[in-house]
Amino acid sequence: MKICQVERPLVSTNRIPGFEHKHLLVVRDGSALQVAVDAVGCVPGDWVICVGSSAAREAAGSKEYPSDLTIVGIIDRWPPEPDATDVGSRDSG
Amino acid sequence: MEIRQVVGSLVCTQRNPGLGHWDLRVLQDLKGRQYVATDPVDARPGDWVFVVSGSAARYAMGDASILTDLTIGGVIDHWEWEQAAAVQPDATLSAKAA
Numbered sequence: 001m002k003i004c005q006v007e008r009p010l011v012s013t014n015r016i017p018g019f020e021h022k023h024l025l026v027v028r029d030g031s032a033l034q035v036a037v038d039a040v041g042c043v044p045g046d047w048v049i050c051v052g053s054s055a056a057r058e059a060a061g062s063k064e065y066p067s068d069l070t071i072v073g074i075i076d077r078w079p080p081e082p083d084a085t086d087v088g089s090r091d092s093g
Numbered sequence: 094m095e096i097r098q099v100v101g102s103l104v105c106t107q108r109n110p111g112l113g114h115w116d117l118r119v120l121q122d123l124k125g126r127q128y129v130a131t132d133p134v135d136a137r138p139g140d141w142v143f144v145v146s147g148s149a150a151r152y153a154m155g156d157a158s159i160l161t162d163l164t165i166g167g168v169i170d171h172w173e174w175e176q177a178a179a180v181q182p183d184a185t186l187s188a189k190a191a
Contacts, residue, residue, distance in 0.1 A: 008094060011169070011170040012143065014134050014135075014167055015134065016133050016134060016165075017155070018153070018155060024143070026096075034095060034096075035094035035095065035096060036094070052147075054148060055171055062110075064157075066145050066149045066150070067148075067149055068145050068146070068147050068149040068150075091184065093163060
């Protein structure tokens, strides 16, 4: 699993039917940007846990779902650096 | 999934039957590395797309028997990279084929 930070939503109208209408998010893993399926409902700035490989497919809903990166959890507290801004700003949880 | 830009199409007549007759696209990342992906969404040169890799690429084709490890999952509606796009939206395949 990877720790990533949610950057922003990704809008893709012309997508394969297998993705259904699930939300896609751009997440940052270090310096690299990746796209993940949002299975939990997170917002930009959240630190999240992402799973890959076949676990990503099952975590997104079914074994046939074509995801290779799925967000499976929002990290309550994760201080990567002392002055991180957006951490802890969520009310719910 | 990764974010890539479509460079052009790739013609490959003599191919493994496991690839079917699916369109192949040449993709590029910001570092200029090139990749080939199966394309079920009819992406155009210059389009920014997200790609599915690994075994999920086969499910993304809608048929897990297709022998691919990289499939275009969808075209991104709006994408502005921090750097200039490598390919202009109007780029033609013939211009890239030389």
